[in-house]
Amino acid sequence: MNSIIERIKQHRLWDFPGGVFPREEKRLSNQFEISEVSLPSVFYIPLKQHIGVEGGLQVAVGDKVLKGQPLTHSSNPFAVPVHAPTSGEITAIKEHVSAQPSGQPELTIELTPDGLEKWTDLSPVQQYKELPKAEVVEKICQAGISGMGGAGFPTHIKLSTEKKVKYLIINGVECEPYITSDDRLMREHSWQIRQGIDVLVHLLEPECVFIAIENNKPEAIQAMQVACQEEEKYIICEVPTKYPAGGEKQLIQVLTGQEIPKGKLPVDLGIMMQNVGTCFAVADAIFAGKPLVQRVVTLTGRALEQPKNVWALLGTPVEHLLNEAGYSPKKQKQQRIVMGGPMMGFTIASPLVPVVKITNCLLAPTEKEMPTPGQEMACIRCGACADACPAGLLPQQLYWHAKAGELDKLQEFNLFDCIECGACAFVCPSNIPLVHYYRQSKADVRINEEQKQKSDKSKARFNARKDRLEREKEERELKRQQSAQAREKLVETEKQKQAEIVASASEAKVEAQIAAKAEDKNSKVAAAIARAKAKREAAQNDSTSETPAKVEEAPADTPNAEEDDKKAKIAAAIARAKAKREAAQNDSTSETPAKVEEAPADTANAEENDKKAKIAAAIARAKAKREAAQAQIQEPAQAQIQEPVQQEVQSEPSSSPSSETLLTLPASPQQDEDPEEARRKRVEAAIAKAKARKAERENEQAKSDKPNSGEQ
Template identity: 35%
Template sequence: MENYTKYKLKSSDELASVLDGKDNLFVIACNKCFKEFETVDEPDCDEFLKFAADQGKNVTGSAKFDFLCNKMHTERKLQDLIPEGTENVVVISCGLGIQTVADLAGKPVVAASNTLNYRGHHGMALTKKSCDACAQCYLNITGGVCPIVDCSKSLVNGQCGGAKNGKCEVDPNKDCAWEKIYQRLAKQGRLEEFLNQPVQVRDFSKVNFKVINDYVKSIREDRLDGYYGGVHPSERKEFSEHIALKKFPDPKTVVISMSQHLGAPANPIVQVGDTVKVGQKIGEAAGFISAPVHSSVSGTVVAVEPRMHGTRGSEVMAVVIESDGKNTLHESVQPHGELDNLTPDEIIDIIREAGIVGMGGAGFPTCVKLKPAKPVDTILLNGCECEPLLTADHRVLLEYADDIIFGLKAVLKTTGAEKGIIVIEDNKPDAIELMQKKVADIGNMEVFVAKTKYPQGAEKTLIKRVMGRIVPSGGLPADVGVVVDNISTVKAISDAIQTGMPLVERVATVTGEKIKNPGNFVIKIGTSVRELIDYCGGFTDDDVLVKMGGPMMGFPLNTLDVPMMKGSNGIIAVEPDETKEQPCIKCGRCVDVCPMELSPLYFVKYAKDENWQGMKDMNVMDCVECRCCQYICSSKIPIINSIKAGKNAVRGMK
């Protein structure tokens, strides 16, 4: 494939000129982007080091970075990197990277390369810096501030004289570029050097390119709003967001999996031929990280055997119950009294016995989450529902608001947290208005309206967005004093306390452009996906991809004969994506959108090489598998497959 190189090392004569009178150099090189990703290190740095040695220059050290223009990543990498005694920092990069280092290094920066525009390709760096790709870089002269793009008049020899109070006369909202240049040069002791420079003449015959700068400007604010990274996929919630909840008809048979949660599967405690009732325990928790399972219908157990699991793609032990249609309640389903009369430990016991797990998809046992090892001061209720298409949580907010408030009160009492914050994205104005009214007179609750962005609902991004706290690598929300719960989870807590009903049903969306009649339903756990699809009129045509969950993190289904589970917030039927995978071109988009600030392109490369230690060193275990990287990938690489393989390998390391 063609190599869309963004810069090239200056010629020997140019380098000799820019290095004249400069010594004690620290060299930083950017590994080129927009090229086939075959090598980790580019040769330019080594070429420069050889040239510097030939010139008798002292080099204090060197480093090679990916995506030098990514200020957040570069700032972290530069910490304590440049050794004492360094007088000049030499940067081999396009103009974006040079300007970024100039902002961060605190020392004079020398540009050892010229930025090119090769057939219109100039990268996708989402940085506040801009480069006109003029191929005649002025950054050496101006201290790393580009006069071509920062100055409204693109003056290269000094100010126009029209600035007032440090602001540009063309754009009063913009700082005068030349005042910034003078200030930086003065700080570096280089102002006299600049004033003695010969007049610069710009060669307009060399190509320049502005489209990418306009693109960067249009999306920059969204990229860094609230938390780093994230994407804005088409929401497509209009299919079902306006449709009120409907009780789904009782199925004739339910298949209730013993593995509907993170941790050990439950152990079946019923046998074929047993009669069971609604709310009766049919599976006992098998460990600390486990959860019991209950019958969602009354009837007869007809099988206890492995059945296909919707999210694992393999068979898992399940209890199959033929309903008698009576929905007879088990004797254990009894209200637990007033919340004020319950102790925190009693609430935990109720939650544990009700089999309540995280209903946003993760399925972590809630009784464990609500007894954190460290004190917490805040409960965040996740009502974002940032996955496209899904509207189940939206309807829960609108139709079970009082239950959510009750459940949040129970969680606050259990954890001892001082405040509860209900987080709702701004694409749900009706839910925001309703919940704000509900909490208006409750002193320790509030509603936080978050600007819509995916994956806002992930625990760590939600905490950073709302609280400004950063969960450490490998850490838990409790490490920063927070517990995050889904709004459907606290609704289930409310049911368990107020009615005694364990988690035997949930709200789920059936939607997508391939569903004839989308809707939101209250569905009994164990209901077949096939029954849901048939009830909604089936598919519009046979060319369809069905997922359990949303389009970003959902699980493709190879068969519709799988049951709905505690974490099944939706079934979607969409157009299949048959785009073929192409080689990585190192565009850096996956790095720009990763909310965990990782470098997903390396996970693919290292997985191919089975370099599991490399994946561990690059913090693959911090990945939340949101699929932002896979969504944005221009080469359509199934990055998540590599990440999952890496995680499994890392878990197996001694």
């Protein structure tokens, strides 16, 4: 760093390759102070006047605005607002011819001035060092400041870098042969430029500041030396006159000897560059609170009566400024106005093109001064263009590939390193507008890149969709496999269950066979019970229909036939005893006491007691046999037979005291038996009672038949 400073102080600078030396015409306009111009009848204010994107609209048609009032707002980091250049009314917002080589229409605000020049409220910041740096940068952004040296890059983006800045270069070279706007600005407003540099130094904190001025501007050099004499690290650098020494990369190479590598920016090497016009605008925004609404524009060319530099309000039509300078179309073979210098400028499409933030010169040359380009001829491969190129490119090869539309080849030959200085076209003997080809090819490459990006995005979306479909297909297949596995597992589980059921069934079959044998035995018992039940039901039916003889028809082939026979005998004995009692009662009621007296009382009682004893013994034997048989009968079978028997017992009349006495005799000694035993006894008593009634009827029938036989 010290060696660089020492070389600069000794005026030993570096050089860049190529370059040309066009004839200078600066004295046409730099002899007069910057003047004011009258207001035009209408302002055309494009929404975009810089590199980046346009801001968002803040006004509508019919709105009244004040001078300095924002017309758009910064909705994007690369958007800076535009402001009203004067007070007036918004009369239209529509497409208007732009300040570009193509003249392509852009969205533009039309403002009709009211002539009052009334400012909006301003907010200057005197003690800017006490504010956070971000707030100062934001104020510069809201003032609408962008690079005013020709590129138009948003200033606040440059100032927001986090990289260390070693050298801050203030560009006052102004190498175009006709432009003198920066020259007059440094002469007349060097102190305000110094204030702007102070703000930039506060924000960037560089180690050294180089103020580069071409050596053909001695008055500007002297003015800046006076303004910066109190600051040791502000070094005024006299740059040799050579075009294009004012180019960013070329000026860095001249001052530091460093070349900016391809794909790198100056800040990557610790270098930052700002134009003197930008410094003036920064000072105006911070110390006066004024947004960027005007700039110095050089009006020059021998077709003007009064070439000069003027304060042109942004949005002023070119036609109005030319009239202020006394434009004479007769001095031109054909009307031609160049915006910018003769080397890098372009012919405007209409005199209604407005002045924008990057407009630094309007040139109206005569035919002698700037002849109309002749007819384009074939390239003779002289190589003069390569010798003149300050970027070290091969303009001839770029020309061939541009003409053939070989965009890939153009990029291989570093098309975008071209600074469009026009040095190659200036020296071309074939009058080939090389810069025109390069500009068109750059636009084609950008369009192709945009289409490629869109195609890549579309391809990415297609691949993403394809991947998604494949993924969904795999997920469905996985689910199908999982479902199949689940089904197989379920089938296997069912098979296991069936096997277990079969195994348990085989075990149960063995148990069932054992139980079947027992059930077969029980079924025989149940069948006997059913037959007995049928017999009883038949006996009951005979009892109600007074046909007791049918009871004897019960089959004797059952397992209990012997028992039934004994019961029948007992029932017959009971019936005979009952018949005798009834006969005795009948004799006493029919006044035949003599027959009763014939039988001694003790003999009758003895005979009766003997019969009771036999009956009790027979009942006991029958009871024992029944208990043995009933032990094999299951409980449900007992319940089935007990119910009809109990009904029979309940339905039996109690008119025979003797039978009741006989039926209850066996139960008298067993009063402590359980309820089940008592129920069985009642059933037995009911059966005996039914049989006794049958026997009684038979005896009554026999008795009624006996006297008839005696009478005979």
